[in-house]
Amino acid sequence: MSQTKSNFHGTANPAVSDPEDAVLIARRMAALGPSYRLFYDEPLHPVRAEGVWITDKDGRRYLDVYNNVPSVGHCHPRVVDALSKQAAVLNTHTRYLHENVVEFSERLLATMPDSLNRTIFTCTGSEANDLALRIAHFHTGGTGIVVTDLAYHGGTLAVAEMSPSLGLGVGKNVRTVAPPDTYRTGEGDAAAEFGARVAAAFDDLRASGITPSALIFDTIFSSDGVFAPPPGILKSAVEAAHKAGAVFIADEVQPGFGRTGECFWGFQNHDLIPDIVTMGKPMGDGHPMAGLALSAELADGFGKVSRYFNTFGGNPVSAAVGLAVLNVIRDEALQENARITGKYLRDGLRDLASAHKVVGDVRGAGLFIGLEMVRDRETKTPATEETAWLVNELRRRGVLISRAGPHGNVLKIRPPLPFRPEHADHFTEVMEQTLTALAQRF
Numbered sequence: 001m002s003q004t005k006s007n008f009h010g011t012a013n014p015a016v017s018d019p020e021d022a023v024l025i026a027r028r029m030a031a032l033g034p035s036y037r038l039f040y041d042e043p044l045h046p047v048r049a050e051g052v053w054i055t056d057k058d059g060r061r062y063l064d065v066y067n068n069v070p071s072v073g074h075c076h077p078r079v080v081d082a083l084s085k086q087a088a089v090l091n092t093h094t095r096y097l098h099e100n101v102v103e104f105s106e107r108l109l110a111t112m113p114d115s116l117n118r119t120i121f122t123c124t125g126s127e128a129n130d131l132a133l134r135i136a137h138f139h140t141g142g143t144g145i146v147v148t149d150l151a152y153h154g155g156t157l158a159v160a161e162m163s164p165s166l167g168l169g170v171g172k173n174v175r176t177v178a179p180p181d182t183y184r185t186g187e188g189d190a191a192a193e194f195g196a197r198v199a200a201a202f203d204d205l206r207a208s209g210i211t212p213s214a215l216i217f218d219t220i221f222s223s224d225g226v227f228a229p230p231p232g233i234l235k236s237a238v239e240a241a242h243k244a245g246a247v248f249i250a251d252e253v254q255p256g257f258g259r260t261g262e263c264f265w266g267f268q269n270h271d272l273i274p275d276i277v278t279m280g281k282p283m284g285d286g287h288p289m290a291g292l293a294l295s296a297e298l299a300d301g302f303g304k305v306s307r308y309f310n311t312f313g314g315n316p317v318s319a320a321v322g323l324a325v326l327n328v329i330r331d332e333a334l335q336e337n338a339r340i341t342g343k344y345l346r347d348g349l350r351d352l353a354s355a356h357k358v359v360g361d362v363r364g365a366g367l368f369i370g371l372e373m374v375r376d377r378e379t380k381t382p383a384t385e386e387t388a389w390l391v392n393e394l395r396r397r398g399v400l401i402s403r404a405g406p407h408g409n410v411l412k413i414r415p416p417l418p419f420r421p422e423h424a425d426h427f428t429e430v431m432e433q434t435l436t437a438l439a440q441r442f
Helices: 019-032 077-087 099-109 125-140 190-207 235-243 266-270 296-305 316-331 334-355 384-396 421-441
Strands: 046-050 053-056 061-064 118-122 144-148 174-177 212-217 247-251 276-279 290-294 359-365 368-376 402-404 410-413
Touching (some): 061 421, 077 316, 099 118, 118 125, 118 296, 125 247, 125 290, 125 296, 144 190, 334 359, 384 410
Parallel strands (some): 144 174
Antiparallel strands (some): 118 290, 359 368
Protein backbone atom coordinates (compact mmCIF):
# COMPACT_ATOMS: atom_id res chain seq x y z
CA MET A 1 0.00 0.00 0.00
CA SER A 2 1.31 3.45 -0.90
CA GLN A 3 1.68 5.87 1.99
CA THR A 4 -0.47 8.97 2.31
CA LYS A 5 -1.25 11.68 4.83
CA SER A 6 -3.56 10.96 7.74
CA ASN A 7 -6.19 13.35 9.06
CA PHE A 8 -6.70 11.52 12.34
CA HIS A 9 -5.40 14.28 14.56
CA GLY A 10 -5.07 12.47 17.88
CA THR A 11 -2.54 13.20 20.59
CA ALA A 12 0.09 10.49 20.98
CA ASN A 13 1.87 11.91 24.03
CA PRO A 14 -0.47 14.20 25.97
CA ALA A 15 0.82 16.31 28.83
CA VAL A 16 -1.49 16.65 31.83
CA SER A 17 -1.28 18.45 35.13
CA ASP A 18 -3.78 16.25 36.99
CA PRO A 19 -1.87 13.43 38.75
CA GLU A 20 -4.83 11.01 38.62
CA ASP A 21 -5.25 11.55 34.88
CA ALA A 22 -1.51 11.11 34.35
CA VAL A 23 -1.66 7.71 36.07
CA LEU A 24 -4.72 6.71 34.02
CA ILE A 25 -3.00 7.75 30.77
CA ALA A 26 0.04 5.62 31.67
CA ARG A 27 -2.20 2.64 32.46
CA ARG A 28 -4.10 3.21 29.20
CA MET A 29 -0.90 3.27 27.14
CA ALA A 30 0.34 0.10 28.81
CA ALA A 31 -2.93 -1.72 28.27
CA LEU A 32 -4.07 -0.38 24.87
CA GLY A 33 -0.90 0.70 23.11
CA PRO A 34 -0.15 3.66 20.80
CA SER A 35 -2.85 3.02 18.19
CA TYR A 36 -5.42 4.43 20.59
CA ARG A 37 -5.08 8.21 20.42
CA LEU A 38 -6.60 10.82 22.70
CA PHE A 39 -8.13 14.12 21.64
CA TYR A 40 -6.55 17.39 22.78
CA ASP A 41 -3.18 18.25 24.26
CA GLU A 42 -4.83 17.91 27.66
CA PRO A 43 -7.23 14.96 27.28
CA LEU A 44 -10.82 15.17 28.44
CA HIS A 45 -11.97 12.86 31.25
CA PRO A 46 -15.78 12.81 30.99
CA VAL A 47 -17.98 11.00 33.50
CA ARG A 48 -21.50 11.79 32.28
CA ALA A 49 -23.38 13.54 29.50
CA GLU A 50 -26.86 14.79 28.66
CA GLY A 51 -28.23 16.31 25.48
CA VAL A 52 -25.49 18.50 23.98
CA TRP A 53 -23.42 18.73 27.17
CA ILE A 54 -20.56 16.58 28.51
CA THR A 55 -19.41 16.81 32.14
CA ASP A 56 -15.88 15.95 33.25
CA LYS A 57 -14.74 14.36 36.49
CA ASP A 58 -14.33 17.79 38.12
CA GLY A 59 -17.91 18.75 37.33
CA ARG A 60 -17.13 21.15 34.48
CA ARG A 61 -19.60 21.13 31.58
CA TYR A 62 -18.50 21.26 27.93
CA LEU A 63 -20.65 22.14 24.94
CA ASP A 64 -20.40 19.23 22.50
CA VAL A 65 -20.05 20.63 18.98
CA TYR A 66 -18.37 17.52 17.58
CA ASN A 67 -20.03 14.20 18.42
CA ASN A 68 -22.49 12.96 15.82
CA VAL A 69 -22.69 9.45 17.30
CA PRO A 70 -25.15 10.45 20.07
CA SER A 71 -27.34 11.76 17.25
CA VAL A 72 -30.49 12.53 19.27
CA GLY A 73 -28.48 13.73 22.26
CA HIS A 74 -26.28 12.10 24.87
CA CYS A 75 -28.17 9.56 26.99
CA HIS A 76 -31.59 10.44 25.59
CA PRO A 77 -34.12 9.10 28.14
CA ARG A 78 -36.36 7.47 25.51
CA VAL A 79 -33.41 5.63 23.99
CA VAL A 80 -32.11 4.55 27.40
CA ASP A 81 -35.61 3.39 28.36
CA ALA A 82 -36.04 1.35 25.16
CA LEU A 83 -32.64 -0.26 25.61
CA SER A 84 -33.09 -1.17 29.27
CA LYS A 85 -36.64 -2.50 28.89
CA GLN A 86 -35.74 -4.81 26.00
CA ALA A 87 -32.47 -5.90 27.62
CA ALA A 88 -34.45 -6.92 30.71
CA VAL A 89 -36.70 -9.19 28.64
CA LEU A 90 -34.76 -10.79 25.79
CA ASN A 91 -31.66 -10.32 23.68
CA THR A 92 -30.70 -12.90 21.08
CA HIS A 93 -29.91 -13.11 17.37
CA THR A 94 -31.85 -12.81 14.10
CA ARG A 95 -32.24 -16.54 13.50
CA TYR A 96 -35.24 -16.47 15.82
CA LEU A 97 -38.41 -14.57 15.03
CA HIS A 98 -38.79 -11.18 16.67
CA GLU A 99 -40.97 -8.18 15.86
CA ASN A 100 -38.37 -5.53 16.64
CA VAL A 101 -35.96 -6.21 13.78
CA VAL A 102 -38.79 -6.50 11.23
CA GLU A 103 -40.43 -3.26 12.36
CA PHE A 104 -37.11 -1.43 12.46
CA SER A 105 -36.28 -2.62 8.94
CA GLU A 106 -39.67 -1.50 7.65
CA ARG A 107 -39.38 1.91 9.31
CA LEU A 108 -35.87 2.42 7.98
CA LEU A 109 -36.80 1.42 4.43
CA ALA A 110 -39.73 3.83 4.53
CA THR A 111 -37.16 6.67 4.55
CA MET A 112 -35.39 5.31 1.45
CA PRO A 113 -36.15 5.35 -2.29
CA ASP A 114 -38.53 2.56 -3.31
CA SER A 115 -35.76 0.67 -5.13
CA LEU A 116 -33.92 0.13 -1.86
CA ASN A 117 -36.12 -2.51 -0.27
CA ARG A 118 -33.86 -4.82 1.72
CA THR A 119 -31.82 -4.27 4.89
CA ILE A 120 -28.91 -6.16 6.42
CA PHE A 121 -27.79 -5.25 9.93
CA THR A 122 -24.29 -5.16 11.41
CA CYS A 123 -22.71 -3.65 14.53
CA THR A 124 -20.33 -1.10 13.00
CA GLY A 125 -20.03 1.05 9.91
CA SER A 126 -16.79 -0.78 9.12
CA GLU A 127 -18.70 -4.07 8.94
CA ALA A 128 -21.43 -2.43 6.85
CA ASN A 129 -18.94 -1.09 4.31
CA ASP A 130 -17.04 -4.38 4.27
CA LEU A 131 -20.24 -6.26 3.49
CA ALA A 132 -21.21 -3.67 0.87
CA LEU A 133 -17.89 -4.38 -0.86
CA ARG A 134 -18.52 -8.12 -0.78
CA ILE A 135 -21.90 -7.62 -2.41
CA ALA A 136 -20.52 -5.19 -4.99
CA HIS A 137 -17.69 -7.57 -5.88
CA PHE A 138 -20.14 -10.46 -6.19
CA HIS A 139 -22.56 -8.46 -8.36
CA THR A 140 -19.99 -6.93 -10.71
CA GLY A 141 -17.38 -9.66 -10.78
CA GLY A 142 -14.80 -6.94 -10.17
CA THR A 143 -12.67 -5.66 -7.32
CA GLY A 144 -11.79 -2.11 -8.44
CA ILE A 145 -12.83 0.67 -6.06
CA VAL A 146 -12.79 4.46 -6.35
CA VAL A 147 -12.80 6.68 -3.23
CA THR A 148 -11.93 10.29 -2.48
CA ASP A 149 -8.42 11.42 -1.55
CA LEU A 150 -8.84 11.47 2.22
CA ALA A 151 -11.83 9.17 2.67
CA TYR A 152 -12.53 7.21 5.82
CA HIS A 153 -14.81 4.19 5.52
CA GLY A 154 -13.76 1.97 8.42
CA GLY A 155 -11.19 -0.29 9.98
CA THR A 156 -11.50 -3.84 8.63
CA LEU A 157 -8.67 -5.00 6.37
CA ALA A 158 -10.63 -4.49 3.15
CA VAL A 159 -12.15 -1.18 4.23
CA ALA A 160 -8.90 0.20 5.67
CA GLU A 161 -7.38 -0.28 2.21
CA MET A 162 -9.95 2.19 0.85
CA SER A 163 -9.59 4.62 3.77
CA PRO A 164 -6.58 6.78 2.88
CA SER A 165 -7.21 9.06 5.87
CA LEU A 166 -5.84 6.31 8.11
CA GLY A 167 -2.40 7.17 6.77
CA LEU A 168 -1.56 3.74 5.34
CA GLY A 169 -2.32 4.56 1.71
CA VAL A 170 -4.66 2.43 -0.40
CA GLY A 171 -4.69 -1.08 -1.77
CA LYS A 172 -3.69 -2.00 -5.32
CA ASN A 173 -7.37 -2.28 -6.33
CA VAL A 174 -8.20 1.23 -5.12
CA ARG A 175 -7.91 4.58 -6.88
CA THR A 176 -8.43 7.97 -5.24
CA VAL A 177 -9.94 11.15 -6.69
CA ALA A 178 -10.05 14.71 -5.38
CA PRO A 179 -13.39 15.67 -3.80
CA PRO A 180 -15.54 18.47 -5.27
CA ASP A 181 -13.86 21.37 -3.44
CA THR A 182 -15.91 24.34 -4.62
CA TYR A 183 -14.06 26.68 -2.21
CA ARG A 184 -10.76 26.31 -4.01
CA THR A 185 -11.99 25.61 -7.55
CA GLY A 186 -15.37 27.37 -7.65
CA GLU A 187 -18.63 25.74 -8.74
CA GLY A 188 -18.07 26.38 -12.46
CA ASP A 189 -17.41 23.01 -14.06
CA ALA A 190 -17.13 21.17 -10.74
CA ALA A 191 -19.75 18.58 -11.72
CA ALA A 192 -18.06 17.66 -14.97
CA GLU A 193 -14.61 17.72 -13.35
CA PHE A 194 -15.62 15.40 -10.52
CA GLY A 195 -17.29 13.01 -12.94
CA ALA A 196 -14.27 13.11 -15.24
CA ARG A 197 -11.93 12.27 -12.35
CA VAL A 198 -14.08 9.27 -11.40
CA ALA A 199 -14.25 8.09 -15.02
CA ALA A 200 -10.48 8.40 -15.37
CA ALA A 201 -9.94 6.43 -12.17
CA PHE A 202 -12.07 3.56 -13.43
CA ASP A 203 -10.26 3.69 -16.79
CA ASP A 204 -6.96 3.41 -14.92
CA LEU A 205 -8.24 0.39 -13.01
CA ARG A 206 -9.23 -1.32 -16.26
CA ALA A 207 -5.86 -0.43 -17.81
CA SER A 208 -4.25 -2.23 -14.87
CA GLY A 209 -6.36 -5.33 -15.51
CA ILE A 210 -8.74 -4.63 -12.59
CA THR A 211 -12.48 -4.83 -13.26
CA PRO A 212 -14.48 -1.95 -11.68
CA SER A 213 -16.67 -2.82 -8.72
CA ALA A 214 -17.66 0.22 -6.66
CA LEU A 215 -17.60 3.97 -6.23
CA ILE A 216 -18.04 4.90 -2.57
CA PHE A 217 -18.16 8.29 -0.90
CA ASP A 218 -20.04 10.06 1.83
CA THR A 219 -22.06 12.94 0.44
CA ILE A 220 -20.70 15.51 2.92
CA PHE A 221 -17.06 14.45 2.28
CA SER A 222 -16.41 14.78 6.00
CA SER A 223 -12.83 13.49 6.19
CA ASP A 224 -11.83 15.35 3.03
CA GLY A 225 -12.69 18.67 4.66
CA VAL A 226 -16.52 18.85 4.82
CA PHE A 227 -17.92 19.76 1.42
CA ALA A 228 -21.60 20.22 0.71
CA PRO A 229 -21.55 20.70 -3.06
CA PRO A 230 -24.65 22.13 -4.73
CA PRO A 231 -27.24 19.62 -6.01
CA GLY A 232 -26.23 18.06 -9.30
CA ILE A 233 -22.47 18.11 -8.87
CA LEU A 234 -22.31 14.47 -7.79
CA LYS A 235 -24.52 12.98 -10.51
CA SER A 236 -21.83 12.85 -13.16
CA ALA A 237 -19.60 10.81 -10.84
CA VAL A 238 -22.34 8.23 -10.20
CA GLU A 239 -23.10 8.08 -13.92
CA ALA A 240 -19.40 7.47 -14.61
CA ALA A 241 -19.39 4.61 -12.11
CA HIS A 242 -22.44 2.98 -13.66
CA LYS A 243 -20.99 3.41 -17.16
CA ALA A 244 -17.87 1.60 -15.94
CA GLY A 245 -20.02 -1.26 -14.64
CA ALA A 246 -19.55 -0.38 -10.97
CA VAL A 247 -22.16 0.16 -8.27
CA PHE A 248 -22.49 3.34 -6.22
CA ILE A 249 -22.30 2.95 -2.44
CA ALA A 250 -23.45 5.96 -0.44
CA ASP A 251 -21.71 5.92 2.94
CA GLU A 252 -24.31 7.67 5.13
CA VAL A 253 -22.62 7.13 8.47
CA GLN A 254 -21.79 10.86 8.64
CA PRO A 255 -24.56 12.74 6.72
CA GLY A 256 -27.49 10.41 7.41
CA PHE A 257 -30.42 10.44 9.84
CA GLY A 258 -31.53 14.02 9.20
CA ARG A 259 -28.22 15.70 9.94
CA THR A 260 -28.08 17.70 6.70
CA GLY A 261 -31.49 19.23 7.43
CA GLU A 262 -33.17 19.36 4.04
CA CYS A 263 -33.32 15.58 3.66
CA PHE A 264 -33.15 12.52 5.86
CA TRP A 265 -30.22 11.10 3.87
CA GLY A 266 -27.31 13.00 2.40
CA PHE A 267 -27.67 11.44 -1.04
CA GLN A 268 -31.22 12.81 -1.27
CA ASN A 269 -29.79 16.35 -1.31
CA HIS A 270 -28.32 15.46 -4.70
CA ASP A 271 -31.28 13.56 -6.16
CA LEU A 272 -29.20 10.39 -6.22
CA ILE A 273 -30.42 6.82 -5.86
CA PRO A 274 -27.53 4.67 -4.63
CA ASP A 275 -27.24 0.99 -5.33
CA ILE A 276 -26.25 0.43 -1.69
CA VAL A 277 -26.55 2.69 1.35
CA THR A 278 -24.37 2.02 4.39
CA MET A 279 -25.23 3.34 7.84
CA GLY A 280 -23.79 3.30 11.33
CA LYS A 281 -22.97 5.31 14.46
CA PRO A 282 -25.99 7.71 14.64
CA MET A 283 -28.42 4.79 14.17
CA GLY A 284 -28.18 3.91 17.84
CA ASP A 285 -27.43 7.21 19.60
CA GLY A 286 -24.20 5.65 20.83
CA HIS A 287 -25.34 2.01 20.88
CA PRO A 288 -23.20 -0.04 18.43
CA MET A 289 -25.42 -0.70 15.42
CA ALA A 290 -25.06 -0.27 11.67
CA GLY A 291 -26.37 -1.73 8.45
CA LEU A 292 -27.08 -1.60 4.73
CA ALA A 293 -30.07 -0.77 2.58
CA LEU A 294 -30.03 -2.14 -0.94
CA SER A 295 -32.20 -3.47 -3.74
CA ALA A 296 -33.78 -6.90 -3.71
CA GLU A 297 -31.76 -7.70 -6.82
CA LEU A 298 -28.46 -7.15 -5.05
CA ALA A 299 -29.48 -8.56 -1.67
CA ASP A 300 -31.24 -11.66 -2.95
CA GLY A 301 -28.66 -12.43 -5.63
CA PHE A 302 -25.90 -12.36 -3.03
CA GLY A 303 -27.95 -14.08 -0.32
CA LYS A 304 -28.88 -17.08 -2.46
CA VAL A 305 -25.27 -18.14 -2.90
CA SER A 306 -23.41 -16.59 0.03
CA ARG A 307 -24.38 -17.00 3.65
CA TYR A 308 -24.17 -13.92 5.86
CA PHE A 309 -24.84 -13.85 9.57
CA ASN A 310 -23.99 -11.34 12.28
CA THR A 311 -24.49 -12.50 15.85
CA PHE A 312 -25.36 -9.08 17.23
CA GLY A 313 -26.48 -7.17 14.15
CA GLY A 314 -30.24 -6.57 14.35
CA ASN A 315 -30.67 -8.15 17.78
CA PRO A 316 -33.87 -7.22 19.69
CA VAL A 317 -32.14 -4.68 21.93
CA SER A 318 -30.39 -2.93 19.03
CA ALA A 319 -33.60 -2.86 17.02
CA ALA A 320 -35.50 -1.38 19.99
CA VAL A 321 -32.82 1.31 20.25
CA GLY A 322 -32.99 2.01 16.52
CA LEU A 323 -36.77 2.39 16.67
CA ALA A 324 -36.44 4.79 19.60
CA VAL A 325 -33.94 6.91 17.66
CA LEU A 326 -36.27 7.11 14.65
CA ASN A 327 -39.16 8.04 16.95
CA VAL A 328 -37.18 10.80 18.66
CA ILE A 329 -36.02 12.29 15.34
CA ARG A 330 -39.67 12.37 14.22
CA ASP A 331 -41.33 13.47 17.47
CA GLU A 332 -38.76 16.17 18.31
CA ALA A 333 -38.52 17.39 14.69
CA LEU A 334 -34.74 17.04 14.82
CA GLN A 335 -34.27 17.05 11.04
CA GLU A 336 -36.09 20.38 10.86
CA ASN A 337 -34.05 21.63 13.78
CA ALA A 338 -30.88 20.66 11.90
CA ARG A 339 -32.06 22.72 8.93
CA ILE A 340 -33.07 25.80 10.95
CA THR A 341 -30.31 25.80 13.57
CA GLY A 342 -27.71 24.82 10.99
CA LYS A 343 -28.52 27.86 8.86
CA TYR A 344 -28.59 30.06 11.97
CA LEU A 345 -25.17 28.79 13.02
CA ARG A 346 -23.64 29.20 9.55
CA ASP A 347 -24.95 32.77 9.41
CA GLY A 348 -23.40 33.48 12.81
CA LEU A 349 -20.09 32.00 11.73
CA ARG A 350 -20.11 34.09 8.54
CA ASP A 351 -20.57 37.17 10.72
CA LEU A 352 -17.45 36.08 12.62
CA ALA A 353 -15.61 35.59 9.34
CA SER A 354 -16.24 39.20 8.38
CA ALA A 355 -14.20 40.27 11.40
CA HIS A 356 -11.58 37.51 11.42
CA LYS A 357 -9.64 36.99 8.21
CA VAL A 358 -8.29 33.63 9.38
CA VAL A 359 -11.74 32.20 8.58
CA GLY A 360 -11.52 31.45 4.88
CA ASP A 361 -14.76 29.59 4.28
CA VAL A 362 -17.96 28.59 6.05
CA ARG A 363 -19.73 25.68 4.38
CA GLY A 364 -21.93 22.71 5.10
CA ALA A 365 -25.51 21.52 5.28
CA GLY A 366 -27.75 21.37 8.32
CA LEU A 367 -25.78 20.57 11.44
CA PHE A 368 -22.68 19.46 9.56
CA ILE A 369 -20.44 22.47 9.02
CA GLY A 370 -16.87 22.98 7.95
CA LEU A 371 -14.93 26.10 8.93
CA GLU A 372 -11.78 26.35 6.81
CA MET A 373 -8.98 28.37 8.38
CA VAL A 374 -6.42 30.08 6.14
CA ARG A 375 -3.40 32.33 6.63
CA ASP A 376 -4.24 34.36 3.55
CA ARG A 377 -7.63 34.59 1.87
CA GLU A 378 -6.11 35.29 -1.53
CA THR A 379 -3.71 32.34 -1.61
CA LYS A 380 -5.92 30.22 0.70
CA THR A 381 -2.81 28.95 2.48
CA PRO A 382 -3.97 26.41 5.10
CA ALA A 383 -3.70 27.61 8.70
CA THR A 384 -2.80 24.19 10.08
CA GLU A 385 -0.96 25.25 13.23
CA GLU A 386 -3.58 27.86 14.03
CA THR A 387 -6.41 25.34 13.67
CA ALA A 388 -4.70 22.88 16.00
CA TRP A 389 -4.33 25.67 18.56
CA LEU A 390 -8.01 26.62 18.13
CA VAL A 391 -9.17 23.06 18.83
CA ASN A 392 -7.20 22.90 22.07
CA GLU A 393 -8.06 26.44 23.15
CA LEU A 394 -11.77 25.87 22.57
CA ARG A 395 -11.51 22.78 24.78
CA ARG A 396 -9.91 24.94 27.48
CA ARG A 397 -12.81 27.36 27.11
CA GLY A 398 -15.45 24.62 27.41
CA VAL A 399 -16.24 23.75 23.79
CA LEU A 400 -15.43 20.36 22.21
CA ILE A 401 -14.56 20.32 18.52
CA SER A 402 -12.11 18.67 16.11
CA ARG A 403 -10.62 19.21 12.66
CA ALA A 404 -10.46 17.56 9.26
CA GLY A 405 -9.03 17.92 5.76
CA PRO A 406 -5.66 17.02 4.25
CA HIS A 407 -3.99 19.94 6.05
CA GLY A 408 -5.97 19.65 9.28
CA ASN A 409 -7.20 23.23 8.84
CA VAL A 410 -10.97 22.66 8.75
CA LEU A 411 -12.93 22.80 11.99
CA LYS A 412 -15.46 19.96 11.85
CA ILE A 413 -18.74 21.05 13.43
CA ARG A 414 -21.36 18.29 13.87
CA PRO A 415 -23.08 18.49 17.26
CA PRO A 416 -25.89 16.22 18.47
CA LEU A 417 -29.13 17.05 16.64
CA PRO A 418 -30.87 18.73 19.64
CA PHE A 419 -28.33 21.56 19.24
CA ARG A 420 -30.54 24.68 19.38
CA PRO A 421 -30.04 28.38 18.53
CA GLU A 422 -29.11 29.16 22.14
CA HIS A 423 -26.31 26.59 21.90
CA ALA A 424 -25.22 28.12 18.59
CA ASP A 425 -25.10 31.54 20.28
CA HIS A 426 -22.92 30.16 23.07
CA PHE A 427 -20.60 28.52 20.55
CA THR A 428 -20.20 31.63 18.38
CA GLU A 429 -19.57 33.77 21.47
CA VAL A 430 -16.75 31.47 22.59
CA MET A 431 -15.46 31.30 19.01
CA GLU A 432 -15.33 35.10 18.86
CA GLN A 433 -13.28 35.21 22.06
CA THR A 434 -11.00 32.41 20.86
CA LEU A 435 -10.43 33.92 17.41
CA THR A 436 -9.52 37.22 19.07
CA ALA A 437 -7.00 35.37 21.24
CA LEU A 438 -5.68 33.59 18.13
CA ALA A 439 -5.03 36.92 16.39
CA GLN A 440 -2.95 38.05 19.36
CA ARG A 441 -0.96 34.81 19.45
CA PHE A 442 -0.13 34.25 15.76
